[in-house]
Amino acid sequence: MGTSISSRAGWVTEPRKLGQWPTPDWLVEAVLDTVELPAQGTVLDPACGDGRWLEAVHRRNPALELIGWDIAPQAVAAARERLGDRAELVCRSALTGDERNVADWVVGNPPFIRPQHLDADTRAHVWECFASATDKVDLYAPFTERMLELAPSVAIVLGDTWLSLASYEAFRDLLEPRIDLVAPVPRDAFTATVGCVALVCRPDGRQRLARLDRAGLHDVRPLRRVDGVYPLVDTVDLEGDGLLGDRLQLRMGVVCGSYSEFVHDGPPAIGDVRTCRGKQVHRFRFDPSAEWLRYRPREMLDRRPYVAPKSRALFDVPEKVVLAGTSGGRLRCAVDTERRYPLDSCYVSQGAEDVWALCGLLNSSLVSSWYGPRFPAPRVKAVELHRLPWPVGDLSRVAEAARASDQDGVDAAVREAYRC
Numbered sequence: 001m002g003t004s005i006s007s008r009a010g011w012v013t014e015p016r017k018l019g020q021w022p023t024p025d026w027l028v029e030a031v032l033d034t035v036e037l038p039a040q041g042t043v044l045d046p047a048c049g050d051g052r053w054l055e056a057v058h059r060r061n062p063a064l065e066l067i068g069w070d071i072a073p074q075a076v077a078a079a080r081e082r083l084g085d086r087a088e089l090v091c092r093s094a095l096t097g098d099e100r101n102v103a104d105w106v107v108g109n110p111p112f113i114r115p116q117h118l119d120a121d122t123r124a125h126v127w128e129c130f131a132s133a134t135d136k137v138d139l140y141a142p143f144t145e146r147m148l149e150l151a152p153s154v155a156i157v158l159g160d161t162w163l164s165l166a167s168y169e170a171f172r173d174l175l176e177p178r179i180d181l182v183a184p185v186p187r188d189a190f191t192a193t194v195g196c197v198a199l200v201c202r203p204d205g206r207q208r209l210a211r212l213d214r215a216g217l218h219d220v221r222p223l224r225r226v227d228g229v230y231p232l233v234d235t236v237d238l239e240g241d242g243l244l245g246d247r248l249q250l251r252m253g254v255v256c257g258s259y260s261e262f263v264h265d266g267p268p269a270i271g272d273v274r275t276c277r278g279k280q281v282h283r284f285r286f287d288p289s290a291e292w293l294r295y296r297p298r299e300m301l302d303r304r305p306y307v308a309p310k311s312r313a314l315f316d317v318p319e320k321v322v323l324a325g326t327s328g329g330r331l332r333c334a335v336d337t338e339r340r341y342p343l344d345s346c347y348v349s350q351g352a353e354d355v356w357a358l359c360g361l362l363n364s365s366l367v368s369s370w371y372g373p374r375f376p377a378p379r380v381k382a383v384e385l386h387r388l389p390w391p392v393g394d395l396s397r398v399a400e401a402a403r404a405s406d407q408d409g410v411d412a413a414v415r416e417a418y419r420c
């Protein structure tokens with residue numbers, strides 16, 4: 001017994017590289033409670049770990065045939081110990097091979113692995129073979145795509161970033177026709193605090209959204225795809241005359257590559273410029289800052305290939321909007337009149353006709369209600385904000401209220417400009 005427990009626990013050898021985050025037993029049961037498994041047929045867990053999902057399936061219906069795959073030999077050994085000959089267990093990668101529909105249901109929890117932690121061969125293969133492998137998506141997306149090739153129905157737990165991040169658009173497109181249920185689970189369900197959802201897909205998916213916790217499913221309602229993303233709470237829809245991104249661009253601040261080399265708190269040398277960080281940006285005002293930037297684009301570029309010092313023309317203007325790049329769903333920006341060169345935790349407006357109107361618009365409660373539920377990730381993304389519908393009405397009252405730092409006035413004027 002002692003040996004059995006320790007070898008089962010020891011199957012997690014490479015959490016980061018292999019995405020080994022075991023699913024808590026209550027969550028396995030709660031997800032399986034949301035589906036009706038068939039009376040006969042095959043259930044596959046293609047990333048089976050120690051076989052806990054398959055064991056739970058077997059308890060529910062011993063007539064089902066079980067298959068478990070895992071790339072880690074220790075995981076397969078732990079699953080064998082748990083399941084004996086009740087399952088066919090194979091040590092292999094689920095991402096290779098061209099089998100289709102080997103089972104009636106896939107269950108489990110795909111590996112969460114950031115692309116930079118994948119070995120080069122796996123990354124090259126996955127990014128070539130899977131439509132959902134775009135930009136910097138986590139491996140859980142192409143792995144789920146593979147799960148959908150392996151069975152017509154799946155019941156799994158995966159990360160929640162796919163619901164809203166731009167890089168998962170191809171994945172959302174692929175899932176959309178098959179989604180039966182999306183249900184966020186408590187953030188502390190796993191040992192690491194991550195946002196996760198239960199996902200059930202079936203050929204005749206009913207497009208439902210709910211919450212899932214130890215007590216089961218709550219608040220079942222229709223799942224809506226709004227502007228390409230899946231908001232988890234109700235969103236505000238805004239009618240517009242084109243999009244914000246058609247009129248102006250939000251650009252990231254200076255990516256200097258090393259704050260310790262290029263940012264200091266004075267006194268300024270010749271050529272140093274004022275800077276600020278995202279945390280110093282509030283609605284309509286900046287915290288005072290004594291920080292300076294040694295703006296040396298050549299030096300920055302020579303030292304770090306990935307930096308983006310950008311052109312002075314973006315920063316060195318009489319007025320521009322500076323937006324904090326972290327939000328928690330609530331946008332905050334201020335008009336800069338001190339020719340600051342903000343750091344990369346900020347966005348800077350380029351091409352705005354009236355910076356005060358833009359500042360009011362982005363600080364308005366209405367725009368945060370449009371943005372926050374659609375894009376709940378803590379980091380604001382310019383590509384997302386560029387999709388904000390531009391108000392049809394006149395913005396002069398918005399600009400006036402923003403100049404006066406009058407939040408209520410801004411909120412009223414923005415509502416009027418959107419005609420709501």
Ligand SMILES: C[S@@+](CC[C@H](N)C(=O)[O-])C[C@H]1O[C@@H](n2cnc3c(N)ncnc32)[C@H](O)[C@@H]1O
Pocket residue numbers: 018019020021022023045046047048049050051052053069070071072075092093094095108109110111112
């Ligand atoms: C999130 S864990 C899930 C384990 C188990 N199903 C559970 O829910 O507790 C992901 C599993 O995927 C396995 N894995 C990683 N890459 C894999 C691949 N290419 N093919 C199959 N399994 C893989 C890991 O070894 C790990 O056991």
